[in-house]
Amino acid sequence: MTAPAAPGPDHAHALAAERVRHALGPVTVVRSTPLSGGLYNSARLLELADGRHLILKTAPTVTTPALTHEQGLLGTEALFHRLAAATGARVPTVLHHQPAGPDTPAEWLLLSYLDGTTWDAARDRLTPADRAALRRGLGESLARVATVTGPAYGYPQPAAALTAPDWPSAFTAMLHAVLADATRFAVRLPAPTALLAGLPERHGHHLAPVRRPALVHFDAWEGNVVLTRAADDTWHLSGLIDGERAFFGDPLAELVGLDPLGTAEHDPDLMAGYRSVTPTLTLDTAARARLALYRIYLALIMRVESAPRAYEGSFATWLDTWSAERITEQLAVLDDLAG
Incomplete structure:
Protein backbone atom coordinates (compact mmCIF):
# COMPACT_ATOMS: atom_id res chain seq x y z
CA MET A 1 0.00 0.00 0.00
CA TYR A 113 1.96 29.14 15.25
CA LEU A 114 3.42 28.46 18.70
CA ASP A 115 6.97 29.74 18.64
CA GLY A 116 9.58 27.44 20.17
CA THR A 117 10.82 23.88 19.82
CA THR A 118 9.23 20.59 20.75
CA TRP A 119 10.27 19.03 24.04
CA ASP A 120 11.71 15.93 22.41
CA ALA A 121 13.93 18.11 20.18
CA ALA A 122 15.18 20.07 23.21
CA ARG A 123 15.53 17.07 25.52
CA ASP A 124 19.33 16.97 25.53
CA ARG A 125 19.53 20.65 26.49
CA LEU A 126 17.31 20.37 29.57
CA THR A 127 18.79 20.17 33.04
CA PRO A 128 17.14 18.00 35.72
CA ALA A 129 15.76 21.21 37.27
CA ASP A 130 14.35 22.27 33.89
CA ARG A 131 12.67 18.94 33.44
CA ALA A 132 11.15 18.92 36.92
CA ALA A 133 9.68 22.39 36.49
CA LEU A 134 8.37 21.61 33.03
CA ARG A 135 6.76 18.37 34.15
CA ARG A 136 5.01 20.19 36.99
CA GLY A 137 3.76 22.79 34.53
CA LEU A 138 2.58 20.15 32.09
CA GLY A 139 0.72 18.26 34.81
CA GLU A 140 -1.00 21.45 35.91
CA SER A 141 -1.95 22.38 32.34
CA LEU A 142 -3.43 18.98 31.56
CA ALA A 143 -5.38 18.96 34.81
CA ARG A 144 -6.92 22.27 33.75
CA VAL A 145 -7.82 20.80 30.36
CA ALA A 146 -9.55 17.93 32.16
CA THR A 147 -11.89 20.37 33.92
CA VAL A 148 -13.78 20.65 30.61
CA THR A 149 -16.86 18.42 30.56
CA GLY A 150 -18.14 17.08 27.25
CA PRO A 151 -21.71 16.34 26.18
CA ALA A 152 -21.11 12.57 26.02
CA TYR A 153 -18.35 10.02 26.44
CA GLY A 154 -16.09 8.97 23.57
CA TYR A 155 -14.82 10.57 20.37
CA PRO A 156 -16.61 13.84 19.56
CA GLN A 157 -16.96 13.51 15.77
CA PRO A 158 -20.35 12.02 14.81
CA ALA A 159 -18.85 10.22 11.80
CA ALA A 160 -16.85 7.95 14.09
CA ALA A 161 -20.07 6.83 15.87
CA LEU A 162 -18.08 6.13 19.04
CA THR A 163 -20.00 7.95 21.76
CA ALA A 164 -22.15 6.71 24.64
CA PRO A 165 -23.93 8.11 27.70
CA ASP A 166 -21.56 6.33 30.11
CA TRP A 167 -17.85 5.58 30.15
CA PRO A 168 -17.96 1.75 30.24
CA SER A 169 -20.13 1.74 27.10
CA ALA A 170 -18.00 4.33 25.32
CA PHE A 171 -14.71 2.63 26.14
CA THR A 172 -16.13 -0.73 25.07
CA ALA A 173 -17.11 0.78 21.71
CA MET A 174 -13.69 2.41 21.32
CA LEU A 175 -11.83 -0.83 22.10
CA HIS A 176 -14.09 -2.97 19.92
CA ALA A 177 -13.62 -0.52 17.03
CA VAL A 178 -9.84 -0.88 17.00
CA LEU A 179 -10.18 -4.66 17.29
CA ALA A 180 -12.51 -4.61 14.28
CA ASP A 181 -9.90 -2.50 12.49
CA ALA A 182 -7.30 -5.16 13.26
CA THR A 183 -9.51 -7.74 11.57
CA ARG A 184 -10.23 -5.41 8.63
CA PHE A 185 -6.54 -4.74 8.02
CA ALA A 186 -5.44 -8.32 8.84
CA VAL A 187 -3.22 -7.25 11.73
CA ARG A 188 -2.00 -10.08 13.92
CA LEU A 189 -2.61 -9.44 17.62
CA PRO A 190 -0.48 -10.73 20.52
CA ALA A 191 -3.56 -12.00 22.39
CA PRO A 192 -6.86 -13.58 21.31
CA THR A 193 -9.35 -11.04 20.01
CA ALA A 194 -12.10 -12.47 22.20
CA LEU A 195 -9.98 -12.02 25.32
CA LEU A 196 -9.21 -8.40 24.44
CA ALA A 197 -12.82 -7.67 23.51
CA GLY A 198 -14.01 -9.00 26.85
CA LEU A 199 -11.77 -6.76 28.96
CA PRO A 200 -14.31 -3.92 29.47
CA GLU A 201 -16.95 -6.38 30.70
CA ARG A 202 -14.49 -8.22 32.93
CA HIS A 203 -13.23 -4.97 34.46
CA GLY A 204 -16.37 -2.90 34.06
CA HIS A 205 -16.65 -2.37 37.80
CA HIS A 206 -13.41 -0.37 37.60
CA LEU A 207 -14.67 1.72 34.67
CA ALA A 208 -18.05 2.50 36.22
CA PRO A 209 -16.77 5.05 38.80
CA VAL A 210 -15.93 7.49 35.96
CA ARG A 211 -18.94 9.82 36.16
CA ARG A 212 -17.87 12.84 34.10
CA PRO A 213 -16.76 12.97 30.43
CA ALA A 214 -13.57 15.00 30.87
CA LEU A 215 -11.59 16.38 27.94
CA VAL A 216 -8.51 14.21 27.35
CA HIS A 217 -5.75 15.08 24.86
CA PHE A 218 -4.43 11.49 24.91
CA ASP A 219 -1.31 12.32 22.90
CA ALA A 220 0.59 14.79 25.08
CA TRP A 221 3.97 13.11 24.75
CA GLU A 222 7.06 15.31 24.43
CA GLY A 223 6.75 15.64 20.66
CA ASN A 224 3.47 17.48 21.11
CA VAL A 225 4.67 19.88 23.81
CA VAL A 226 6.33 23.12 22.66
CA LEU A 227 8.98 24.85 24.79
CA THR A 228 10.65 28.25 24.68
CA ARG A 229 13.94 29.31 26.25
CA ALA A 230 14.07 32.61 28.11
CA ALA A 231 16.97 35.07 28.19
CA ASP A 232 18.09 33.62 31.53
CA ASP A 233 18.31 30.15 29.90
CA THR A 234 15.28 28.78 31.75
CA TRP A 235 12.79 26.75 29.73
CA HIS A 236 9.04 27.36 29.76
CA LEU A 237 5.97 25.67 28.30
CA SER A 238 4.93 27.47 25.14
CA GLY A 239 1.93 25.25 24.56
CA LEU A 240 0.34 21.95 23.68
CA ILE A 241 -0.26 20.99 20.04
CA ASP A 242 -1.88 18.22 17.98
CA GLY A 243 -5.14 17.69 19.85
CA GLU A 244 -6.55 15.53 17.07
CA ARG A 245 -6.67 12.34 19.21
CA ALA A 246 -8.75 13.94 21.96
CA PHE A 247 -11.87 12.37 23.42
CA PHE A 248 -14.22 12.84 26.36
CA GLY A 249 -13.74 10.26 29.07
CA ASP A 250 -11.69 9.30 32.09
CA PRO A 251 -9.18 12.07 32.90
CA LEU A 252 -6.85 9.35 34.17
CA ALA A 253 -6.32 8.29 30.54
CA GLU A 254 -4.24 11.42 30.07
CA LEU A 255 -1.44 9.80 32.06
CA VAL A 256 -1.22 7.06 29.43
CA GLY A 257 -1.12 9.52 26.54
CA LEU A 258 1.64 11.51 28.25
CA ASP A 259 4.29 8.82 27.96
CA PRO A 260 3.46 5.86 25.70
CA LEU A 261 6.77 4.30 26.72
CA GLY A 262 6.70 5.17 30.41
CA THR A 263 4.51 5.45 33.48
CA ALA A 264 3.61 9.08 34.08
CA GLU A 265 1.88 8.28 37.35
CA HIS A 266 5.31 7.51 38.84
CA ASP A 267 6.64 10.98 37.99
CA PRO A 268 6.41 12.99 41.25
CA ASP A 269 6.82 16.36 39.52
CA LEU A 270 4.11 15.75 36.97
CA MET A 271 1.75 14.39 39.61
CA ALA A 272 2.43 17.35 41.90
CA GLY A 273 1.49 19.70 39.08
CA TYR A 274 -1.65 17.73 38.31
CA ARG A 275 -2.71 17.56 41.95
CA SER A 276 -2.20 21.33 42.33
CA VAL A 277 -5.39 21.59 40.27
CA THR A 278 -7.05 18.25 41.09
CA PRO A 279 -5.91 17.21 44.57
CA THR A 280 -8.46 14.36 44.68
CA LEU A 281 -6.69 12.28 42.03
CA THR A 282 -6.05 8.83 43.52
CA LEU A 283 -4.21 5.79 42.22
CA ASP A 284 -6.05 2.95 43.93
CA THR A 285 -6.68 -0.54 42.53
CA ALA A 286 -9.50 0.66 40.29
CA ALA A 287 -7.31 3.44 38.88
CA ARG A 288 -4.43 1.08 38.20
CA ALA A 289 -6.78 -1.30 36.41
CA ARG A 290 -8.10 1.51 34.23
CA LEU A 291 -4.56 2.63 33.40
CA ALA A 292 -3.76 -0.91 32.27
CA LEU A 293 -6.87 -0.95 30.07
CA TYR A 294 -5.95 2.37 28.49
CA ARG A 295 -2.38 1.22 27.89
CA ILE A 296 -3.68 -1.83 26.08
CA TYR A 297 -5.99 0.37 24.03
CA LEU A 298 -3.22 2.78 23.04
CA ALA A 299 -0.83 -0.07 22.17
CA LEU A 300 -3.54 -1.60 19.98
CA ILE A 301 -4.05 1.68 18.14
CA MET A 302 -0.33 2.04 17.52
CA ARG A 303 -0.06 -1.57 16.35
CA VAL A 304 -3.10 -1.56 14.06
CA GLU A 305 -2.45 1.84 12.47
CA SER A 306 0.81 0.46 11.07
CA ALA A 307 -1.18 -1.41 8.40
CA PRO A 308 -3.15 1.40 6.73
CA ARG A 309 -0.15 3.72 7.07
CA ALA A 310 2.19 1.11 5.60
CA TYR A 311 4.98 1.52 8.15
CA GLU A 312 8.19 -0.16 7.07
CA GLY A 313 11.73 -0.86 8.18
CA SER A 314 13.11 -0.68 11.70
CA PHE A 315 10.26 1.48 13.00
CA ALA A 316 7.67 -1.09 11.93
CA THR A 317 9.72 -3.88 13.50
CA TRP A 318 10.15 -1.96 16.75
CA LEU A 319 6.45 -1.08 16.90
CA ASP A 320 5.41 -4.68 16.36
CA THR A 321 7.68 -5.90 19.16
CA TRP A 322 6.93 -3.07 21.57
CA SER A 323 3.16 -3.23 21.20
CA ALA A 324 3.12 -7.01 21.71
CA GLU A 325 5.21 -6.70 24.86
CA ARG A 326 3.10 -3.79 26.14
CA ILE A 327 -0.20 -5.60 25.67
CA THR A 328 1.12 -8.80 27.26
CA GLU A 329 2.56 -6.81 30.17
CA GLN A 330 -0.66 -4.94 30.85
CA LEU A 331 -2.80 -8.07 30.61
CA ALA A 332 -0.59 -9.48 33.37
CA VAL A 333 -1.16 -6.32 35.42
CA LEU A 334 -4.91 -6.80 35.12
CA ASP A 335 -4.61 -10.45 36.12
CA ASP A 336 -2.56 -9.50 39.18
CA LEU A 337 -5.06 -6.85 40.23
CA ALA A 338 -7.97 -9.25 39.74
CA GLY A 339 -6.16 -11.99 41.63
Whole structure:
Protein backbone atom coordinates (compact mmCIF):
# COMPACT_ATOMS: atom_id res chain seq x y z
CA MET A 1 0.00 0.00 0.00
CA THR A 2 1.43 3.36 -0.97
CA ALA A 3 0.31 6.89 -0.18
CA PRO A 4 -0.86 9.13 -3.01
CA ALA A 5 1.83 11.32 -4.50
CA ALA A 6 2.22 14.65 -2.76
CA PRO A 7 1.58 17.80 -4.79
CA GLY A 8 4.64 19.64 -6.10
CA PRO A 9 6.03 22.58 -4.13
CA ASP A 10 4.49 25.22 -6.40
CA HIS A 11 1.05 23.63 -6.27
CA ALA A 12 1.26 23.11 -2.50
CA HIS A 13 2.24 26.74 -1.98
CA ALA A 14 -0.56 27.99 -4.22
CA LEU A 15 -3.10 25.79 -2.45
CA ALA A 16 -1.91 26.99 0.97
CA ALA A 17 -2.14 30.61 -0.15
CA GLU A 18 -5.66 30.03 -1.47
CA ARG A 19 -6.79 28.48 1.81
CA VAL A 20 -5.31 31.30 3.89
CA ARG A 21 -7.09 33.89 1.75
CA HIS A 22 -10.31 31.90 2.14
CA ALA A 23 -9.93 32.03 5.92
CA LEU A 24 -8.38 35.47 6.48
CA GLY A 25 -9.12 37.55 3.42
CA PRO A 26 -6.59 39.35 1.17
CA VAL A 27 -3.27 38.33 2.74
CA THR A 28 -0.07 37.16 1.07
CA VAL A 29 1.81 33.97 1.86
CA VAL A 30 5.48 34.59 1.14
CA ARG A 31 6.82 31.22 2.23
CA SER A 32 5.31 27.75 2.72
CA THR A 33 7.46 25.04 4.32
CA PRO A 34 6.40 21.42 4.86
CA LEU A 35 6.86 20.14 8.41
CA SER A 36 7.97 16.62 9.26
CA GLY A 37 7.04 14.47 12.22
CA GLY A 38 3.33 13.91 11.62
CA LEU A 39 2.21 10.34 10.92
CA TYR A 40 -1.32 11.05 9.70
CA ASN A 41 -2.10 14.68 8.81
CA SER A 42 0.33 16.81 6.84
CA ALA A 43 1.38 20.26 8.07
CA ARG A 44 2.99 23.34 6.57
CA LEU A 45 4.52 26.38 8.24
CA LEU A 46 3.28 29.52 6.49
CA GLU A 47 4.92 32.94 6.64
CA LEU A 48 2.72 35.90 5.73
CA ALA A 49 3.89 39.20 4.30
CA ASP A 50 2.75 40.95 7.49
CA GLY A 51 5.18 38.82 9.53
CA ARG A 52 2.70 36.36 11.00
CA HIS A 53 3.44 32.64 11.07
CA LEU A 54 0.62 30.11 10.77
CA ILE A 55 0.22 26.34 10.60
CA LEU A 56 -1.91 24.72 7.89
CA LYS A 57 -2.83 21.10 8.59
CA THR A 58 -4.43 18.91 5.94
CA ALA A 59 -5.96 15.49 6.48
CA PRO A 60 -5.70 12.60 4.04
CA THR A 61 -8.59 12.36 1.59
CA VAL A 62 -11.73 10.65 2.85
CA THR A 63 -10.95 7.62 0.66
CA THR A 64 -7.57 7.01 2.34
CA PRO A 65 -7.60 3.85 4.53
CA ALA A 66 -7.85 4.78 8.21
CA LEU A 67 -8.92 3.45 11.58
CA THR A 68 -12.56 3.79 12.60
CA HIS A 69 -11.93 6.57 15.10
CA GLU A 70 -9.88 8.54 12.57
CA GLN A 71 -12.90 10.42 11.26
CA GLY A 72 -12.77 14.21 11.18
CA LEU A 73 -9.61 14.37 13.27
CA LEU A 74 -8.94 17.99 12.42
CA GLY A 75 -12.43 18.85 13.59
CA THR A 76 -11.52 17.16 16.87
CA GLU A 77 -8.31 19.15 17.02
CA ALA A 78 -10.16 22.43 16.44
CA LEU A 79 -12.63 21.52 19.19
CA PHE A 80 -9.86 20.54 21.59
CA HIS A 81 -7.93 23.79 21.11
CA ARG A 82 -11.03 25.94 21.54
CA LEU A 83 -12.11 24.14 24.72
CA ALA A 84 -8.60 23.95 26.16
CA ALA A 85 -7.97 27.64 25.53
CA ALA A 86 -10.98 28.50 27.66
CA THR A 87 -9.26 26.84 30.65
CA GLY A 88 -6.15 29.00 30.26
CA ALA A 89 -4.07 26.22 28.72
CA ARG A 90 -1.60 27.41 26.07
CA VAL A 91 -2.69 26.01 22.71
CA PRO A 92 -2.77 27.28 19.12
CA THR A 93 -5.59 29.62 18.17
CA VAL A 94 -8.05 28.12 15.70
CA LEU A 95 -8.35 30.45 12.71
CA HIS A 96 -10.42 28.26 10.42
CA HIS A 97 -11.57 24.65 10.10
CA GLN A 98 -12.87 23.37 6.78
CA PRO A 99 -14.56 19.96 6.92
CA ALA A 100 -14.37 17.60 3.97
CA GLY A 101 -17.23 18.01 1.52
CA PRO A 102 -18.20 17.95 -2.15
CA ASP A 103 -15.67 20.65 -3.02
CA THR A 104 -13.14 19.73 -0.30
CA PRO A 105 -11.76 16.18 -0.69
CA ALA A 106 -9.74 16.52 2.54
CA GLU A 107 -10.49 18.62 5.60
CA TRP A 108 -8.01 21.29 6.63
CA LEU A 109 -7.28 23.42 9.66
CA LEU A 110 -5.54 26.78 9.98
CA LEU A 111 -3.90 27.57 13.31
CA SER A 112 -1.69 30.18 14.88
CA TYR A 113 1.96 29.14 15.25
CA LEU A 114 3.42 28.46 18.70
CA ASP A 115 6.97 29.74 18.64
CA GLY A 116 9.58 27.44 20.17
CA THR A 117 10.82 23.88 19.82
CA THR A 118 9.23 20.59 20.75
CA TRP A 119 10.27 19.03 24.04
CA ASP A 120 11.71 15.93 22.41
CA ALA A 121 13.93 18.11 20.18
CA ALA A 122 15.18 20.07 23.21
CA ARG A 123 15.53 17.07 25.52
CA ASP A 124 19.33 16.97 25.53
CA ARG A 125 19.53 20.65 26.49
CA LEU A 126 17.31 20.37 29.57
CA THR A 127 18.79 20.17 33.04
CA PRO A 128 17.14 18.00 35.72
CA ALA A 129 15.76 21.21 37.27
CA ASP A 130 14.35 22.27 33.89
CA ARG A 131 12.67 18.94 33.44
CA ALA A 132 11.15 18.92 36.92
CA ALA A 133 9.68 22.39 36.49
CA LEU A 134 8.37 21.61 33.03
CA ARG A 135 6.76 18.37 34.15
CA ARG A 136 5.01 20.19 36.99
CA GLY A 137 3.76 22.79 34.53
CA LEU A 138 2.58 20.15 32.09
CA GLY A 139 0.72 18.26 34.81
CA GLU A 140 -1.00 21.45 35.91
CA SER A 141 -1.95 22.38 32.34
CA LEU A 142 -3.43 18.98 31.56
CA ALA A 143 -5.38 18.96 34.81
CA ARG A 144 -6.92 22.27 33.75
CA VAL A 145 -7.82 20.80 30.36
CA ALA A 146 -9.55 17.93 32.16
CA THR A 147 -11.89 20.37 33.92
CA VAL A 148 -13.78 20.65 30.61
CA THR A 149 -16.86 18.42 30.56
CA GLY A 150 -18.14 17.08 27.25
CA PRO A 151 -21.71 16.34 26.18
CA ALA A 152 -21.11 12.57 26.02
CA TYR A 153 -18.35 10.02 26.44
CA GLY A 154 -16.09 8.97 23.57
CA TYR A 155 -14.82 10.57 20.37
CA PRO A 156 -16.61 13.84 19.56
CA GLN A 157 -16.96 13.51 15.77
CA PRO A 158 -20.35 12.02 14.81
CA ALA A 159 -18.85 10.22 11.80
CA ALA A 160 -16.85 7.95 14.09
CA ALA A 161 -20.07 6.83 15.87
CA LEU A 162 -18.08 6.13 19.04
CA THR A 163 -20.00 7.95 21.76
CA ALA A 164 -22.15 6.71 24.64
CA PRO A 165 -23.93 8.11 27.70
CA ASP A 166 -21.56 6.33 30.11
CA TRP A 167 -17.85 5.58 30.15
CA PRO A 168 -17.96 1.75 30.24
CA SER A 169 -20.13 1.74 27.10
CA ALA A 170 -18.00 4.33 25.32
CA PHE A 171 -14.71 2.63 26.14
CA THR A 172 -16.13 -0.73 25.07
CA ALA A 173 -17.11 0.78 21.71
CA MET A 174 -13.69 2.41 21.32
CA LEU A 175 -11.83 -0.83 22.10
CA HIS A 176 -14.09 -2.97 19.92
CA ALA A 177 -13.62 -0.52 17.03
CA VAL A 178 -9.84 -0.88 17.00
CA LEU A 179 -10.18 -4.66 17.29
CA ALA A 180 -12.51 -4.61 14.28
CA ASP A 181 -9.90 -2.50 12.49
CA ALA A 182 -7.30 -5.16 13.26
CA THR A 183 -9.51 -7.74 11.57
CA ARG A 184 -10.23 -5.41 8.63
CA PHE A 185 -6.54 -4.74 8.02
CA ALA A 186 -5.44 -8.32 8.84
CA VAL A 187 -3.22 -7.25 11.73
CA ARG A 188 -2.00 -10.08 13.92
CA LEU A 189 -2.61 -9.44 17.62
CA PRO A 190 -0.48 -10.73 20.52
CA ALA A 191 -3.56 -12.00 22.39
CA PRO A 192 -6.86 -13.58 21.31
CA THR A 193 -9.35 -11.04 20.01
CA ALA A 194 -12.10 -12.47 22.20
CA LEU A 195 -9.98 -12.02 25.32
CA LEU A 196 -9.21 -8.40 24.44
CA ALA A 197 -12.82 -7.67 23.51
CA GLY A 198 -14.01 -9.00 26.85
CA LEU A 199 -11.77 -6.76 28.96
CA PRO A 200 -14.31 -3.92 29.47
CA GLU A 201 -16.95 -6.38 30.70
CA ARG A 202 -14.49 -8.22 32.93
CA HIS A 203 -13.23 -4.97 34.46
CA GLY A 204 -16.37 -2.90 34.06
CA HIS A 205 -16.65 -2.37 37.80
CA HIS A 206 -13.41 -0.37 37.60
CA LEU A 207 -14.67 1.72 34.67
CA ALA A 208 -18.05 2.50 36.22
CA PRO A 209 -16.77 5.05 38.80
CA VAL A 210 -15.93 7.49 35.96
CA ARG A 211 -18.94 9.82 36.16
CA ARG A 212 -17.87 12.84 34.10
CA PRO A 213 -16.76 12.97 30.43
CA ALA A 214 -13.57 15.00 30.87
CA LEU A 215 -11.59 16.38 27.94
CA VAL A 216 -8.51 14.21 27.35
CA HIS A 217 -5.75 15.08 24.86
CA PHE A 218 -4.43 11.49 24.91
CA ASP A 219 -1.31 12.32 22.90
CA ALA A 220 0.59 14.79 25.08
CA TRP A 221 3.97 13.11 24.75
CA GLU A 222 7.06 15.31 24.43
CA GLY A 223 6.75 15.64 20.66
CA ASN A 224 3.47 17.48 21.11
CA VAL A 225 4.67 19.88 23.81
CA VAL A 226 6.33 23.12 22.66
CA LEU A 227 8.98 24.85 24.79
CA THR A 228 10.65 28.25 24.68
CA ARG A 229 13.94 29.31 26.25
CA ALA A 230 14.07 32.61 28.11
CA ALA A 231 16.97 35.07 28.19
CA ASP A 232 18.09 33.62 31.53
CA ASP A 233 18.31 30.15 29.90
CA THR A 234 15.28 28.78 31.75
CA TRP A 235 12.79 26.75 29.73
CA HIS A 236 9.04 27.36 29.76
CA LEU A 237 5.97 25.67 28.30
CA SER A 238 4.93 27.47 25.14
CA GLY A 239 1.93 25.25 24.56
CA LEU A 240 0.34 21.95 23.68
CA ILE A 241 -0.26 20.99 20.04
CA ASP A 242 -1.88 18.22 17.98
CA GLY A 243 -5.14 17.69 19.85
CA GLU A 244 -6.55 15.53 17.07
CA ARG A 245 -6.67 12.34 19.21
CA ALA A 246 -8.75 13.94 21.96
CA PHE A 247 -11.87 12.37 23.42
CA PHE A 248 -14.22 12.84 26.36
CA GLY A 249 -13.74 10.26 29.07
CA ASP A 250 -11.69 9.30 32.09
CA PRO A 251 -9.18 12.07 32.90
CA LEU A 252 -6.85 9.35 34.17
CA ALA A 253 -6.32 8.29 30.54
CA GLU A 254 -4.24 11.42 30.07
CA LEU A 255 -1.44 9.80 32.06
CA VAL A 256 -1.22 7.06 29.43
CA GLY A 257 -1.12 9.52 26.54
CA LEU A 258 1.64 11.51 28.25
CA ASP A 259 4.29 8.82 27.96
CA PRO A 260 3.46 5.86 25.70
CA LEU A 261 6.77 4.30 26.72
CA GLY A 262 6.70 5.17 30.41
CA THR A 263 4.51 5.45 33.48
CA ALA A 264 3.61 9.08 34.08
CA GLU A 265 1.88 8.28 37.35
CA HIS A 266 5.31 7.51 38.84
CA ASP A 267 6.64 10.98 37.99
CA PRO A 268 6.41 12.99 41.25
CA ASP A 269 6.82 16.36 39.52
CA LEU A 270 4.11 15.75 36.97
CA MET A 271 1.75 14.39 39.61
CA ALA A 272 2.43 17.35 41.90
CA GLY A 273 1.49 19.70 39.08
CA TYR A 274 -1.65 17.73 38.31
CA ARG A 275 -2.71 17.56 41.95
CA SER A 276 -2.20 21.33 42.33
CA VAL A 277 -5.39 21.59 40.27
CA THR A 278 -7.05 18.25 41.09
CA PRO A 279 -5.91 17.21 44.57
CA THR A 280 -8.46 14.36 44.68
CA LEU A 281 -6.69 12.28 42.03
CA THR A 282 -6.05 8.83 43.52
CA LEU A 283 -4.21 5.79 42.22
CA ASP A 284 -6.05 2.95 43.93
CA THR A 285 -6.68 -0.54 42.53
CA ALA A 286 -9.50 0.66 40.29
CA ALA A 287 -7.31 3.44 38.88
CA ARG A 288 -4.43 1.08 38.20
CA ALA A 289 -6.78 -1.30 36.41
CA ARG A 290 -8.10 1.51 34.23
CA LEU A 291 -4.56 2.63 33.40
CA ALA A 292 -3.76 -0.91 32.27
CA LEU A 293 -6.87 -0.95 30.07
CA TYR A 294 -5.95 2.37 28.49
CA ARG A 295 -2.38 1.22 27.89
CA ILE A 296 -3.68 -1.83 26.08
CA TYR A 297 -5.99 0.37 24.03
CA LEU A 298 -3.22 2.78 23.04
CA ALA A 299 -0.83 -0.07 22.17
CA LEU A 300 -3.54 -1.60 19.98
CA ILE A 301 -4.05 1.68 18.14
CA MET A 302 -0.33 2.04 17.52
CA ARG A 303 -0.06 -1.57 16.35
CA VAL A 304 -3.10 -1.56 14.06
CA GLU A 305 -2.45 1.84 12.47
CA SER A 306 0.81 0.46 11.07
CA ALA A 307 -1.18 -1.41 8.40
CA PRO A 308 -3.15 1.40 6.73
CA ARG A 309 -0.15 3.72 7.07
CA ALA A 310 2.19 1.11 5.60
CA TYR A 311 4.98 1.52 8.15
CA GLU A 312 8.19 -0.16 7.07
CA GLY A 313 11.73 -0.86 8.18
CA SER A 314 13.11 -0.68 11.70
CA PHE A 315 10.26 1.48 13.00
CA ALA A 316 7.67 -1.09 11.93
CA THR A 317 9.72 -3.88 13.50
CA TRP A 318 10.15 -1.96 16.75
CA LEU A 319 6.45 -1.08 16.90
CA ASP A 320 5.41 -4.68 16.36
CA THR A 321 7.68 -5.90 19.16
CA TRP A 322 6.93 -3.07 21.57
CA SER A 323 3.16 -3.23 21.20
CA ALA A 324 3.12 -7.01 21.71
CA GLU A 325 5.21 -6.70 24.86
CA ARG A 326 3.10 -3.79 26.14
CA ILE A 327 -0.20 -5.60 25.67
CA THR A 328 1.12 -8.80 27.26
CA GLU A 329 2.56 -6.81 30.17
CA GLN A 330 -0.66 -4.94 30.85
CA LEU A 331 -2.80 -8.07 30.61
CA ALA A 332 -0.59 -9.48 33.37
CA VAL A 333 -1.16 -6.32 35.42
CA LEU A 334 -4.91 -6.80 35.12
CA ASP A 335 -4.61 -10.45 36.12
CA ASP A 336 -2.56 -9.50 39.18
CA LEU A 337 -5.06 -6.85 40.23
CA ALA A 338 -7.97 -9.25 39.74
CA GLY A 339 -6.16 -11.99 41.63
